[in-house]
Amino acid sequence: MGLLLSLKKKFGFILKLFFKKDKMRIGIYGPPNAGKTTLANRILRDWTGDVMGVESEIPHETRRAKLREGVKIEVDGKSLTIDIVDTPGIATKIDFHDFLKYGMSEEEAKRRAKEATEGVIEAIKWLDDLDGVLLVMDSTEDPYTQVNVTIVGNIEARGLPLLIVANKIDLPNASPARIKSAFPQHTVVPISALKGINIENLYRAMAEKFG
Amino acid sequence: MEGVQLSLISKEKLEKMASMEKLRMILDSVKEGKIVVLESGLTPEEEAKLIEMTMLEIDHENFVGIEVESYPYKESFLSKIFGKKKGRLTVIGPANRLKTLEKKEDLITALVKIGD
Numbered sequence: 202m203g204l205l206l207s208l209k210k211k212f213g214f215i216l217k218l219f220f221k222k223d224k225m226r227i228g229i230y231g232p233p234n235a236g237k238t239t240l241a242n243r244i245l246r247d248w249t250g251d252v253m254g255v256e257s258e259i260p261h262e263t264r265r266a267k268l269r270e271g272v273k274i275e276v277d278g279k280s281l282t283i284d285i286v287d288t289p290g291i292a293t294k295i296d297f298h299d300f301l302k303y304g305m306s307e308e309e310a311k312r313r314a315k316e317a318t319e320g321v322i323e324a325i326k327w328l329d330d331l332d333g334v335l336l337v338m339d340s341t342e343d344p345y346t347q348v349n350v351t352i353v354g355n356i357e358a359r360g361l362p363l364l365i366v367a368n369k370i371d372l373p374n375a376s377p378a379r380i381k382s383a384f385p386q387h388t389v390v391p392i393s394a395l396k397g398i399n400i401e402n403l404y405r406a407m408a409e410k411f412g
Numbered sequence: 413m414e415g416v417q418l419s420l421i422s423k424e425k426l427e428k429m430a431s432m433e434k435l436r437m438i439l440d441s442v443k444e445g446k447i448v449v450l451e452s453g454l455t456p457e458e459e460a461k462l463i464e465m466t467m468l469e470i471d472h473e474n475f476v477g478i479e480v481e482s483y484p485y486k487e488s489f490l491s492k493i494f495g496k497k498k499g500r501l502t503v504i505g506p507a508n509r510l511k512t513l514e515k516k517e518d519l520i521t522a523l524v525k526i527g528d
Contacts, residue, residue: 293463294477294507295470311472318467325464345515347480351463354456383517 224271225411226284228327231337232348233260233290236368240337240394241267241287247400248272253287259303261317263289266327276401279408288327289320291348328355333362333411340367340375340391344383353384362410364403367391371398416447416509416524423452431455435462439469442478442506447524453482453502462504479503479510481520 229237241253254267270284295317300310328334334356338344356363365384367377370391377391390406392399419441426434435458441448454462459480466478482502503510503522514521 291463292477293466293480295467296476296507297472314470314472318470321467322464325460328460343515345517347459347482347512347515350482351456351459355460358456 224282224284225332226286226330227333227335227407227411228286228288228331229335229337230288230324230352231290231366232339232346233292234258235290235337235339236394237290237337238263238287240335240366240368240392241269241285243394243397243400244272244274244285245269247404248274253285260299261290261292261295261313261320263287264313264316264320265289266320266323274404274407276404276408279412281408281412283407283411286327286331288324289317291321291324291352292317293347295321328359331361333364335364335366335407337366337368337394338380339369340377340380341369341372344380349383353387363387364406364410365389366394366403368394371396414526416445416526418447418449420449421451426450426452431458431461434458435465438462438504439465439478442504443469443475445506445509447503447505447510450502450504453500475506477507479505479507479512479522481512481515481522483518483520 229241231237238254239256242256245251245253249269249272253269254263256262266289267287268284272283272285274281274283295314297307297310297314300313301307305313336349336352336356338349353363365380365387367380367389369375370377371393377389381389388406388410390399390403392403394400429437434454438448438450439462459482462478462480469475470477480502483500503520505524509525511523511525512520513523
């Protein structure tokens with residue numbers, strides 16, 4: 202790694218005080234099925250009136266990153282303009298057999314698996330072009346997965362502002378507290394992107410963190 | 413004799429290797445069905461690169477990916493400013509052989525499947 206990049210990472214927060222961007226590019230990251238596209242759609246619906254992509258229970262529904270530019274969020278008198286990148290879910294394994302359970306043909310499942318692997322690579326590459334990250338975790342699942350640890354580690358190493366979104370709190374076995382205890386060094390905002398529960402708190406936290 | 417080969421790689425050996433050399437060795441071993449245990453682990457950037465390389469090599473018949481587990485990073489204020497983060501012990505294996513049963517801040521419990 203070059204010396205300049207290393208210095209930028211270590212002292213980037215000081216530079217940001219003096220050279221603040223008027224528009225932040227925020228990536229929505231997380232494992233498959235955490236609710237990334239549902240959250241992207243919720244943000245777009247609330248502030249622009251349209252949607253980003255198709256929501257589905259089948260893992261790896263989003264297999265190409267989607268970018269929506271110039272989304273203006275206004276909360277408590279603060280205004281924040283962001284470009285939103287909805288990324289494919291990051292995974293360490295992709296088995297086409299998993300897609301057969303959703304009624305796909307073998308050919309279709311294999312094609313989806315191939316596209317999903319390309320999507321993971323694309324999501325990792327996008328990390329180089331972001332100013333901040335919303336990391337979406339399913340609060341009904343164990344947060345201590347390698348994918349979560351790897352994403353958090355990379356964001357910290359890049360010195361990017363991070364908000365952890367504990368999604369799906371509308372479900373009975375949700376435990377945002379488990380996520381807070383796994384990543385105590387970061388702000389965790391419990392929400393339901395599907396139902397819009399606590400979404401105002403997320404916008405407030407975004408204005409605070411990325412504004 | 414049926415079994416799974418375990419490669420335990422020392423911190424000293426890992427420190428002498430360049431990132432790409434390290435990742436290539438890990439991935440080649442895992443694709444041969446071995447479980448690799450790294451004493452000093454990988455940096456976050458190396459972990460992301462390992463996932464990226466894994467995705468490039470997945471095929472439908474023989475290799476569906478990896479199971480990788482490491483403890484979260486711990487760093488002091490001084491290491492944050494002056495030092496590079498180093499992961500702690502990391503276990504990596506083929507996804508069809510290695511399954512993580514439990515992972516906490518200081519504990520990883522894994523199941524290794526022998527045979528098909």
